[in-house]
Amino acid sequence: GSGDITITADKMFLFNTITATGNRVTLKSLSADQAVDLGSAGKVLFNTLELSDSELDQISASFLEIGSTTQGAFTVSSDVSPPGVTVAHLISNSTVTGTAGGIVVGDLAIEAGGDVNFTDTTTDVNNLAIDATGFDVTFYDADDLDIDTVDTVVGVKAATFTTDGPGPLTETSAIVLDDTETAEEAAEAVLVEEAVEGSDGIFLIEFSAP
Numbered sequence: 001g002s003g004d005i006t007i008t009a010d011k012m013f014l015f016n017t018i019t020a021t022g023n024r025v026t027l028k029s030l031s032a033d034q035a036v037d038l039g040s041a042g043k044v045l046f047n048t049l050e051l052s053d054s055e056l057d058q059i060s061a062s063f064l065e066i067g068s069t070t071q072g073a074f075t076v077s078s079d080v081s082p083p084g085v086t087v088a089h090l091i092s093n094s095t096v097t098g099t100a101g102g103i104v105v106g107d108l109a110i111e112a113g114g115d116v117n118f119t120d121t122t123t124d125v126n127n128l129a130i131d132a133t134g135f136d137v138t139f140y141d142a143d144d145l146d147i148d149t150v151d152t153v154v155g156v157k158a159a160t161f162t163t164d165g166p167g168p169l170t171e172t173s174a175i176v177l178d179d180t181e182t183a184e185e186a187a188e189a190v191l192v193e194e195a196v197e198g199s200d201g202i203f204l205i206e207f208s209a210p
Helices: 183-189
Strands: 005-008 018-028 035-038 048-051 059-067 074-076 085-091 096-098 107-111 116-118 127-131 136-140 145-147 156-158 160-165 169-171 175-177 193-197 202-208
Touching: 018 048, 035 059, 127 136, 136 156, 156 160, 160 175
Parallel strands: 005 018, 018 059, 035 048, 035 074, 059 085, 074 096, 085 107, 096 116, 107 127, 116 136, 127 145, 127 156, 136 160, 145 169, 156 175
Antiparallel strands: 160 202, 193 202
8 A cells, every 4th residue: 555554443453464665554542551562462451452473464664653652551572573664663651661572673763751671682673762761771682783763763862771782782873861961971971881791792781871
């Protein structure tokens, strides 16, 4: 099809292909404060928009936007990897958590009204942008990761930002921590932690505003 596609419902059953070549598909709840479960295998959770990996695989679009500024907490309960999507954009007025499942997609943007915690080791994105101003962000990536502008989100905005993974980490767009201009300035002001674990090249870098 042509043009953007928006589906608004508290429960969704995506059986057929959704095609918006070069455009955007938006999935969001009708009711405010509904949670989102990405990777869910069923439709049984109360007040939750559940989307399985196989359902997301039905989508072919440049942009997949899930949620809205009135959407509740996000959980990635098992791995999701929509092959027909270039950019995934998650929008929540609460937390975004990927500890039991990860996201594999080219570019990922997250807007959150709470902490962002992605520690599942399958998560693999090329370019990352997160706006979680005032909250803590932890993000693991399976290989190289660039902090960039993704969709409408520019760089990383957070209270603290911790990245983990084999690296390398690059910064095309700024990492802006609360009360400090850039992550580099924060690191100069107070070095919280920077370590390399063993010979596997795993890195853990944490930035925290003074």
